[in-house]
Amino acid sequence: MVETEAHVPGGPADRGSAPSLRSDAARNRASIVAAAAAVFAEQGIEAPLTDVARRAGVGIATLYRRFPDRDRLIDAVFAGKMGDYAGVADDALAMADPWTGFCWYVHTVCAMQSADHGFMNVLSTRFPSENAAALEAQRVRAFRGFNRLVALAKKTGRLRADFSDRDLPMLLMAHAGIVEATGNTVPELSARFVAYMIEAFSAGPDLRAALPNPPRASALQAAMARSGNCISDGAPTAGPD
Structure with missing residues (x-):
C-alpha cells in the first residue's frame, strides 16, 4: 500500500x-x-x-x-497490555485475603508472560525513554499496586517479612528463562516453578500447597535439547517417564 x-x-x-x-x-x-x-x-x-x-x-x-524508533512501536503495542498488568494488582488488592491475592497475582502475571514472548520481555525490561512514556506510566502504576499488595500480605503473617519488591523482577526473569527454553511445550515446568517460588515466599511450611505434577522426562529432555542444555555424551539429564 x-x-x-x-x-x-x-x-x-x-x-x-x-x-x-x-x-x-x-x-x-x-x-x-x-x-x-x-x-x-x-x-x-x-x-x-x-x-x-x-x-x-x-x-x-x-x-x-x-x-x-523501536521504543515508540513497543509503546504502541504494549501500553494497553501493561495497563492490564497494572489491573491485575488492582484485582488482587480487591480480594478479601491479601495472601490469596498475592498468590493469584504471581500465578496470573506468570501466565501473562507465558502467553506472549514480547510481553515476557517487556515485563523484565525498563524503558526510560520518553518514547515509551505510556508504557512506563503503567509500569509505575503496577509497581505501586504490587507494593501495596506486598505490605498487606506481610501483615497477615503469611508472606515472609523479608520479601522484597526486587524479588518480583527476579521471579519474572527466571520464569522468562523457563518459558524461553521450553517454548511453552512443557507447561508443567512453569506451573511447578511458580508453585515452588510461592512456597519460598510463604512464612511457614503449614502454608505449603501441593506442587503441580513434574513434567514428563522426555518432554523436559526435548526442551533442554532445544535450548542447548543437553549433556553431550548422551547421559540422561532426567529420569524415565
Whole structure:
C-alpha cells in the first residue's frame, strides 16, 4: 500500500499521532501495530522490524515514518497490555485475603508472560525513554499496586517479612528463562516453578500447597535439547517417564 501523506520532519507523522493521519496512513499504522504485536509475541521485542513491516504489508520506510524508533512501536503495542498488568494488582488488592491475592497475582502475571514472548520481555525490561512514556506510566502504576499488595500480605503473617519488591523482577526473569527454553511445550515446568517460588515466599511450611505434577522426562529432555542444555555424551539429564 502506498501512502499519500506527505512526510514533514518533526510533524505528526514523526510522533505517530493517529488523529491527523489520512485514512491510508492510519490504516498503515494500525496494520503495523497489529503485525508488531504478532511478531513480538512470537519472537520477542528484539525481533527484526523488517519482519514486522513484511507482515504488515508495508515497506520498512513506511514503518519508520509511523514509528521512528523501536521504543515508540513497543509503546504502541504494549501500553494497553501493561495497563492490564497494572489491573491485575488492582484485582488482587480487591480480594478479601491479601495472601490469596498475592498468590493469584504471581500465578496470573506468570501466565501473562507465558502467553506472549514480547510481553515476557517487556515485563523484565525498563524503558526510560520518553518514547515509551505510556508504557512506563503503567509500569509505575503496577509497581505501586504490587507494593501495596506486598505490605498487606506481610501483615497477615503469611508472606515472609523479608520479601522484597526486587524479588518480583527476579521471579519474572527466571520464569522468562523457563518459558524461553521450553517454548511453552512443557507447561508443567512453569506451573511447578511458580508453585515452588510461592512456597519460598510463604512464612511457614503449614502454608505449603501441593506442587503441580513434574513434567514428563522426555518432554523436559526435548526442551533442554532445544535450548542447548543437553549433556553431550548422551547421559540422561532426567529420569524415565
